[in-house]
Amino acid sequence: MLPPDDKKREITARARQRGIILNEDHWKLIAISYEYYDQHRTICTLRNLIKLSGLEKKQIYKLFPGNPIGEISQITGLPMPKEC
Template sequence: MTTTTIAGHQVEVNDEGFLTSPQEWSEDLAPELARLIGLELTEEHWKLIRFLREDYASQGETATLRRVSTQTGTPVKSLFALFPGKPAKKMAYVSGLPKPKGCV
């Protein structure tokens, strides 16, 4: 594990840059995490980030793309538009959560 500073906060990250402790995440970290992967957060992004955080707290694991789509009513196509390329991985990263199971 590596300690790094993001948005003025010292956090532990793994070799891919994901926070190793979701408790270290805060809403002021999210815009900087998003910027690091080329995103600018909109209210639609925040809706998904907040869902992921709440779902993780209750389920104990990061929601899959399918679960995010089903539970939030957001079409998978929209998830790809909001988080281009690898939406599940990018949503988890910005939300300060581990990659979903099965995510490469």
């Protein structure tokens, strides 16, 4: 589930501010994060993101360097999980 268009513009702008140009794989991870949040009321952990996306850990780190879950949280506005 992707966010509405107005939210997509906000996310794109926040990502650019953080030096990230969003592509299809970024949006896939963002969509997974929104879906997971809707079901569990928390953003998913890296382990769950790997499992749900089918991407390897190194691919996710390449898309969102440093702390992928933190980056996704900062970009989307979804709250950080308690584990982070």
